[in-house]
Amino acid sequence: MLVLVLNAGSSSLKYQLINPKTTEIKATGLCERIGIDGRLVHEAKSHQIKKDLLMPTHKEAIEIVLDLLIHGEEKVIDSIDEIKAIGHRVVHGGEYFNHSVIIDDDVVSKIQSLIPLAPLHNPAHLIGINICRELMPNTPNIAVFDTAFHQTMPASSYLYAIPYEDYKEHAVRKYGFHGTSHNYVSKEAIKMLNKIDSKVIVCHLGNGSSMCAVKNGKSIDTSMGLSPLEGLVMGTRSGDLDPAVINYLMEKKNMTADEMINYLNKKSGMLGVSGISSDLREIIEAAKNGDERAKTAIDIKCNRIKKYICSYAGVLNGIDAICFTAGIGENADLIRERVCSGLEFMGIEIDNEKNIIRNNKNRVISKDSSKVKIYIIPTNEEYVIAHDTYELVKA
Numbered sequence: 001m002l003v004l005v006l007n008a009g010s011s012s013l014k015y016q017l018i019n020p021k022t023t024e025i026k027a028t029g030l031c032e033r034i035g036i037d038g039r040l041v042h043e044a045k046s047h048q049i050k051k052d053l054l055m056p057t058h059k060e061a062i063e064i065v066l067d068l069l070i071h072g073e074e075k076v077i078d079s080i081d082e083i084k085a086i087g088h089r090v091v092h093g094g095e096y097f098n099h100s101v102i103i104d105d106d107v108v109s110k111i112q113s114l115i116p117l118a119p120l121h122n123p124a125h126l127i128g129i130n131i132c133r134e135l136m137p138n139t140p141n142i143a144v145f146d147t148a149f150h151q152t153m154p155a156s157s158y159l160y161a162i163p164y165e166d167y168k169e170h171a172v173r174k175y176g177f178h179g180t181s182h183n184y185v186s187k188e189a190i191k192m193l194n195k196i197d198s199k200v201i202v203c204h205l206g207n208g209s210s211m212c213a214v215k216n217g218k219s220i221d222t223s224m225g226l227s228p229l230e231g232l233v234m235g236t237r238s239g240d241l242d243p244a245v246i247n248y249l250m251e252k253k254n255m256t257a258d259e260m261i262n263y264l265n266k267k268s269g270m271l272g273v274s275g276i277s278s279d280l281r282e283i284i285e286a287a288k289n290g291d292e293r294a295k296t297a298i299d300i301k302c303n304r305i306k307k308y309i310c311s312y313a314g315v316l317n318g319i320d321a322i323c324f325t326a327g328i329g330e331n332a333d334l335i336r337e338r339v340c341s342g343l344e345f346m347g348i349e350i351d352n353e354k355n356i357i358r359n360n361k362n363r364v365i366s367k368d369s370s371k372v373k374i375y376i377i378p379t380n381e382e383y384v385i386a387h388d389t390y391e392l393v394k395a
Helices: 058-071 105-113 122-135 148-152 164-170 179-193 244-253 257-266 269-274 280-288 292-316 326-331 333-340 381-393
Strands: 002-008 013-019 024-032 039-044 047-051 083-090 141-145 199-205 209-215 218-222 321-325 373-376
Touching: 002 122, 002 381, 013 058, 013 381, 024 058, 039 058, 058 122, 083 122, 083 381, 105 122, 122 141, 141 381, 148 179, 148 218, 179 199, 179 209, 179 218, 179 321, 179 373, 179 381, 199 292, 199 326, 209 292, 218 292, 244 257, 269 280, 269 292, 280 292, 292 333, 321 326, 326 333, 333 373
Parallel strands: 002 083, 083 141, 199 321, 321 373
Antiparallel strands: 002 013, 013 024, 024 039, 039 047, 199 209, 209 218
């Protein structure tokens, strides 16, 4: 069985054709600059092509992808009928969805009603969903939500200390994101621990970053909130800050509310502190060359992660494992070392020799004497989407 996994952005379309039973990836790619001039990167059978192609809308982009899969030089299927289902990444499912669902008109309506909570993402996802339902009317479409995994959080974790009416009337609460990644990584950690009764902290560290406290396989707290802006210091996002900063800067810089949110989302974080880049690799290189702001940016990032580890240890009443995943979590040995350093009093002991080894496999980087296991677990969000899709349509 083959599943087409789609992640539609405002001007982009990521895709993979996966066999969820064998985990084999038949093809993968990215359509960029949709509605502008169009750019395609497609890989199948270890052969990659890059092309500039006109893509006025997402419909043309999806048609190009399907044509490549069936008629391209490195075609992987003979007919569109070989695609048995389509799995869509959807950022926000609100309180409606605590698991993946087969898409029907009611699901589409609910995703649309959540646009105010995810104005940059849900509209694009709906475009992808509607086009697939039009082009492949007999193929089931599945929605896999970033927020669903976190719907197990208790009210003590997801409610903000503001008037309760704001939650009941305006749905203001912590939702959390990166749910497919936290779900996958925590399940892999539980396998590695070989215990169901487990306390796991997942550090999903990329340009966008979040952490999750997972008890017995369920999310009980996470760092992102109503939006992905809350929590850790990220590439261009500020993460946690005093709300009074917003009003103060709006007055000082004569900003509107929208301009302020854009400022915190796109001009802050590691970029804002370092003044160099949102790319951690460039900041680390600058720090090695003596740049003080780069050093400070790294300190702030690591301190914030460390604070969340300590607070989640309290929420979980202990830790069995800390997991590092995503681009930074999997590849930045400096960040892992700095985060774990000083936490020996909690039974967290990183092995520096294991920490600097790089590969794409699940691995242990803690010392044998460490009471808490430290894992690197490469995330696989596309597989989670394909797997959930398969489970819903296999009957």
